[in-house]
Amino acid sequence: MPLPLIPVAIALAGIFGGAVKKACNASDMMDEAKKIAGDAEHRVKIFEEVLNERKAITEENLTSLGQLKLNILSGNIHTFVDKFSKMKNVNFKDSIGIDELRNFNPNNQEFIQLKTASLNAVEIAGGLGVATVGGVLAALGAYGGVGYLATASTGAAIGGLTGAAATNATLAWLGGGTLASGGLGIAGGTAVLGGLVAAPAVLIAAWWWECKAEEALNKAKTYKCKADEWIANADKINAYLKAVTERAEQIEKLLADFDRMLAEQLEIMLRNLRQNQSYDWNDYSVADQKQIAITALLTKAIKQVIDTPLLYEDGTLADESSFVEKYRNAGYNGVDTKAKVEKLLSSFPDKPALNKELVGRTLLLKKDIVCYEKDNSSSFTIKAGEFVKVTDIVGNRYRVYYQAGHLFGYLRAINVQSNNE
Numbered sequence: 518m519p520l521p522l523i524p525v526a527i528a529l530a531g532i533f534g535g536a537v538k539k540a541c542n543a544s545d546m547m548d549e550a551k552k553i554a555g556d557a558e559h560r561v562k563i564f565e566e567v568l569n570e571r572k573a574i575t576e577e578n579l580t581s582l583g584q585l586k587l588n589i590l591s592g593n594i595h596t597f598v599d600k601f602s603k604m605k606n607v608n609f610k611d612s613i614g615i616d617e618l619r620n621f622n623p624n625n626q627e628f629i630q631l632k633t634a635s636l637n638a639v640e641i642a643g644g645l646g647v648a649t650v651g652g653v654l655a656a657l658g659a660y661g662g663v664g665y666l667a668t669a670s671t672g673a674a675i676g677g678l679t680g681a682a683a684t685n686a687t688l689a690w691l692g693g694g695t696l697a698s699g700g701l702g703i704a705g706g707t708a709v710l711g712g713l714v715a716a717p718a719v720l721i722a723a724w725w726w727e728c729k730a731e732e733a734l735n736k737a738k739t740y741k742c743k744a745d746e747w748i749a750n751a752d753k754i755n756a757y758l759k760a761v762t763e764r765a766e767q768i769e770k771l772l773a774d775f776d777r778m779l780a781e782q783l784e785i786m787l788r789n790l791r792q793n794q795s796y797d798w799n800d801y802s803v804a805d806q807k808q809i810a811i812t813a814l815l816t817k818a819i820k821q822v823i824d825t826p827l828l829y830e831d832g833t834l835a836d837e838s839s840f841v842e843k844y845r846n847a848g849y850n851g852v853d854t855k856a857k858v859e860k861l862l863s864s865f866p867d868k869p870a871l872n873k874e875l876v877g878r879t880l881l882l883k884k885d886i887v888c889y890e891k892d893n894s895s896s897f898t899i900k901a902g903e904f905v906k907v908t909d910i911v912g913n914r915y916r917v918y919y920q921a922g923h924l925f926g927y928l929r930a931i932n933v934q935s936n937n938e
Contacts, residue, residue, distance in 0.1 A: 543730035550730070550737035557737075557744035561716050564751045568758075575758045576655055576691040578765040579827070583657030585769055585776075586823050590638035590666065593779045597816050598632040600790060601809075606798040609810055618813055631820050634666035641671060653678040655688055658765060661824035687761065687832035717743040760834060764827060767841045775819050775861070778854050782812040811855055818858045821865060829909065829916075833925070836911050840864045875907045875915060888919060888926035897926065 601607075602623045609618035621628060641653070656678045657665075665678045717740060789805045790796075798806065826835040844864035849857050882901050889896045899905060899919055905928070909916040914927040 546730040546734045550733040553734075553741050554737040557741040560748060561744050564748050564755075565716055568751050568755055571755050571758045571762075572691050575687075575762050575765075578762045578769070579655040579658035579688070579691075581658070582765045582769045582772075582827070583654035583659075583662070585772055586657050586662045587638050587642050587654070589772060589776050589819060590635045590662070590823065591642040593776055593783055594631065594816055594819065595635040595639055596783055597779070597786075597812060598628070598635050600787070601628070601813065601816075602632060603796045604798055605796060608798060609813070618810060618817065621813055621817060627817075627820075630667040631663060631816070634663045637666045637671045641666075641675065655691070659688060659826070659828040661826045663820055663824040687758075687828055690832075716747055757834070761828065764834065764838055764841070767845065768822065768825075768827065768838065771841055771844070771861075772819065772822055775815060775822070775858075778857070779812065779815045779819060782808065782815055782854065786812045811858075814855065814858050818861050821862070825865070829925075837866060840866065873910060876910060877907065879904050879906045879920075880917075886928060888917065888924070888928055889914070890926060897922070897924065 604623060607622040609621060653675055660678070662678075785808055789801070789808065793800055793805070795801075801809070822841075825837050825840065827838045829835050840861075841864075844861050847860050847864060849860050852860070882899060882903050882905065884901045886899050887896050888899050888905075899922075903919070903921055905917040905919050907915050907917050908925075911927065916925065917928055918925055
């Protein structure tokens with residue numbers, strides 16, 4: 518009889534219906550997993566493109582700034598130091614009364630350093646080591662260039678720049694010359710810059726074939742969390758690189774303006790030299806002496822701009838470079854050359870009254886010490902018996918590297934002075 522088959526049919530229908538429902542649920546979960554993973558991957562790709570574009574812009578601006586520094590040192594500054602080094606009996610102190618030039622003369626160590634830097638810049642700009650020149654431009658833009666270029670030889674100067682660039686997280690991450698000179702590369706730089714690592718990868722196809730729907734959904738959600746974290750870091754890095762770019766553009770514009778002023782004053786100075794046919798300071802009129810003083814003051818100001826770092830070696834934006842914003846806000850339109858130079862020089866932070874001999878030294882702390890963040894927004898305590906390395910002097914504080922915590926911070930003078938090596 519066919520009737521007994523009905524319960525079997527009903528049972529089979531129930532099983533089949535449950536299977537269909539499960540299949541539908543699995544299909545829905547799989548669709549959701551695909552959507553979650555696909556959306557996250559799309560956002561990561563967009564931010565990667567934005568970040569790569571910003572990196573390229575930043576490297577281009579640093580390279581452009583480095584090229585300008587090199588051009589100025591090998592151009593107008595080289596012309597000035599070549600002529601000024603031949604002058605005898607220079608006495609700005611009595612004749613001119615410009616405090617900034619009190620000890621500025623052809624025998625002054627600051628002038629000798631500038632002269633060496635300009636000579637090396639001429640050789641580099643002339644094509645010496647062409648393969649390396651492109652590699653140092655970004656570093657020259659990021660660092661104070663006179664100190665590096667004033668080393669004993671051109672090769673040592675280039676080595677100093679490329680060596681410093683290799684320790685700079687930003688330049689290593691950007692690539693360019695740093696990679697060419699054996700720097701940290703992308704892997705090294707990204708570890709320092711906000712913990713940004715390689716963008717999370719998603720292998721969607723593998724999920725569909727190797728995972729159950731529920732597992733695929735869980736993996737998609739995990740991927741989304743990683744992608745969100747990466748995007749948040751990428752956004753911070755993008756903002757940071759934008760700040761570096763803006764500061765580089767500001768300094769480049771400032772240097773270009775002052776280089777034009779120096780070119781104008783040099784033309785007058787060279788004309789006076791030809792007319793007087795003498796390199797003896799005492800053979801010049803007071804007016805001509807003042808004109809030479811203005812030219813020297815311009816050169817000194819430009820040197821200080823070139824020698825001010827844009828970045829610290831850990832890749833952070835240098836506090837010292839903020840002088841350019843202070844100068845821009847001081848209002849310099851409509852004033853003469855001397856007033857502009859004086860405004861610029863007054864915009865630099867006061868020289869710290871701290872022990873410069875501590876820079877580069879590793880100190881053993883005798884007592885607990887509070888180490889502040891750059892903007893004083895937070896602080897952390899380093900225990901007695903720990904080591905810190907003094908890397909720089911910024912304002913009235915020592916900038917230190919706390920080795921055990923892999924942290925940078927700032928110590929007030931009273932704390933550092935109580936420590937011994």
